[in-house]
Amino acid sequence: MKDHEILERVSRGDEAALDYLYKKYYKMMTRIVLNNSGTEDEAKDVFQDALLVFWQKAISGNLVLTSKISTFIYSICLNLWRKELDRKSRNSGEMVEASVFQDHERQEKIKIINDCIDQLGETCRKILTYHYFDGLSMQDIAEKLDFANTDTAKTKKYKCKKKLDMMIKRNYTSSDFLD
Known part of the structure; x- marks a missing residue:
């Protein structure tokens, strides 16, 4: 399926399209968490939360994609995991190693800007x-x-x-x- 088809189907409430996204991007998105001090369960939770955010924005009709769906979901996953790391850091009083995470974040910002510039x-x-x-x-x-x-x-x-x-x-x- 192409991104515009997926978005159209998700915005109509088609759960099969959401399942398709889950299966297609599960490994890529959970790797964000696993490579940045997270567990498999945390990775699953972050990815499911990101898909829920995507679902809600699509259903509301306020989502206009200017990049690939994978890029959009990836940025949501990064943001959710960053917030979780911040929460963990505050709760435990420990500093979480964030250099790899910051590199992912920087690369994602550049990708978003480049995608928009191309348009x-x-x-x-x-x-x-x-x-x-x-x-x-x-x-x-x-x-x-x-x-x-x-x-x-x-x-x-x-x-x-x-x-x-x-x-x-x-x-x-x-x-x-x-x-």
């Missing part, structure tokens, strides 16, 4: 990638994209960044984005 269109994708990922100056960007001048490049970058910000805010909550 903005070719010009915005190039401008934002050149500026934020490649570190090019506005002068270099203007030359590469054959803009009239640096001011044109700056204006376009500003508008593209605004569109990206709006897309992320519209499609992700701060908990989804793991702020």
Whole structure:
């Protein structure tokens, strides 16, 4: 099944589509917890909670996917497990080793941003990638994209960044984005 079919079926209350997601992504999603100081039972709980969040958002009609379903569920799992680690840390007074977890979190943020940038269109994708990922100056960007001048490049970058910000805010909550 393709993601748009799954989302449509889940939003209509089709539990078979949810079962499909469970079977398809179980190992990948539970690995997040298992690789970050968690047990098999905790991994199952986190994944089931993440699917419940996905289910509720889909049924409400407020879910507009701008990335793959797997990416969306992955970010929910990461966030839920991070909250659980924080809770454990507070309750036990111990510091939980989080470097691997933080790397996963950082990679997921980058993936979400890249997925959104890809949806903005070719010009915005190039401008934002050149500026934020490649570190090019506005002068270099203007030359590469054959803009009239640096001011044109700056204006376009500003508008593209605004569109990206709006897309992320519209499609992700701060908990989804793991702020």
